[in-house]
Amino acid sequence: MFSKALVLVAGLAFGGAAAASPEFWSREWPNTDFNTTSVEDWVEILSGGPPRDGIPAIDNPTFKPVASERGIGGREPVIAVEIGGDVRAYPVRYLTWHEIVNDTVGGVPVAVTFCPLCNSGITFDRRAPAGVLSFGVSGKLRNSDMVMYDRETESWWQQAIGEAIVGELTGTELTMIPTWMESWAEFRDRNPDGLVMSEPGWNREYGRNPYSNYDSSHRPFLYSGELPPHGIPALMRVVRVGDQAWPLSRFSEEISEIREAGLVISWAPGQASALDKANIARSQDVGTIRVRNEAGKDQPHDILFAFAFHAFWPDGEWMIK
Numbered sequence: 001m002f003s004k005a006l007v008l009v010a011g012l013a014f015g016g017a018a019a020a021s022p023e024f025w026s027r028e029w030p031n032t033d034f035n036t037t038s039v040e041d042w043v044e045i046l047s048g049g050p051p052r053d054g055i056p057a058i059d060n061p062t063f064k065p066v067a068s069e070r071g072i073g074g075r076e077p078v079i080a081v082e083i084g085g086d087v088r089a090y091p092v093r094y095l096t097w098h099e100i101v102n103d104t105v106g107g108v109p110v111a112v113t114f115c116p117l118c119n120s121g122i123t124f125d126r127r128a129p130a131g132v133l134s135f136g137v138s139g140k141l142r143n144s145d146m147v148m149y150d151r152e153t154e155s156w157w158q159q160a161i162g163e164a165i166v167g168e169l170t171g172t173e174l175t176m177i178p179t180w181m182e183s184w185a186e187f188r189d190r191n192p193d194g195l196v197m198s199e200p201g202w203n204r205e206y207g208r209n210p211y212s213n214y215d216s217s218h219r220p221f222l223y224s225g226e227l228p229p230h231g232i233p234a235l236m237r238v239v240r241v242g243d244q245a246w247p248l249s250r251f252s253e254e255i256s257e258i259r260e261a262g263l264v265i266s267w268a269p270g271q272a273s274a275l276d277k278a279n280i281a282r283s284q285d286v287g288t289i290r291v292r293n294e295a296g297k298d299q300p301h302d303i304l305f306a307f308a309f310h311a312f313w314p315d316g317e318w319m320i321k
Helices: 003-011 094-098 184-190 306-312
Strands: 045-048 063-065 079-083 085-090 100-105 106-113 120-123 135-142 145-150 156-158 163-164 176-178 182-185 196-197 238-241 246-247 257-260 262-269 288-293 302-305
Touching: 003 045, 003 100, 079 106, 079 120, 079 184, 085 094, 085 100, 085 184, 094 100, 094 106, 100 135, 106 145, 120 302, 135 156, 163 196, 163 302, 182 288, 184 257, 238 288, 238 306, 246 306
Parallel strands: 085 196
Antiparallel strands: 045 135, 063 196, 079 085, 079 182, 100 106, 106 120, 120 176, 135 145, 145 156, 156 163, 238 246, 238 302, 257 262, 262 288
């Protein structure tokens, strides 16, 4: 059963689905070019409840030295971003409530993103042919995945694929940066001189999961599409690299590394789920994934739920052998 907080944060007014159309959305988004879009069926886009910026993205966050952080549990997940010697951790306890952080790391403008309903945590380069973009949360969902928007053109972007789907930038793709989700203890121990994002100045219950028990759901919230093939549970985590997906069920204490498709995918226990218990620090262990090529270089990837991979890569390859 979902918590009341989940319904508040991402609750769907299902009646809005029937009204979904460019004419309907243009009342709220008068500056968005709805005549330019890759969306074929507008009923796929639904209101997630909050209006534009009702989930406030964070701009220019502040940081503190790793050694001075005392409030984050050791097993709590963080997104680790390492660019040009600039090493930073973005705690998921903050991203759960803000979903996007616009920052600059190692001189590169980045958007660190997390969509709780898909478990998708991706870092994008904010540089595009149209210039450096900054992103906010539209309040819209498609296949249960966050629809972002850029403030410069008010085009809409699909977070899971990093592509503009509505507006003048439709078809533009953002570059994924090789980052990964790991436990705070792993990041802290590996980077004693690194930085960690400070708690934002918003009135939020940081450290609490408003999507309590989501991991144990049988069907995703706010999703009516096809379920994954091969009997794979809809909310099983998968490692996505390009259009290939490795279910995490392939990993265990005995099988902690898979070498396939020119990749070395490793798994180690110690990271808590952000979508299990109400208290993130006490949630089940889902482990940490790293994806490298055979030369040991980190590769862009995502750890998302199986239903989301199937929704956005319906012809993708399931690495289930």
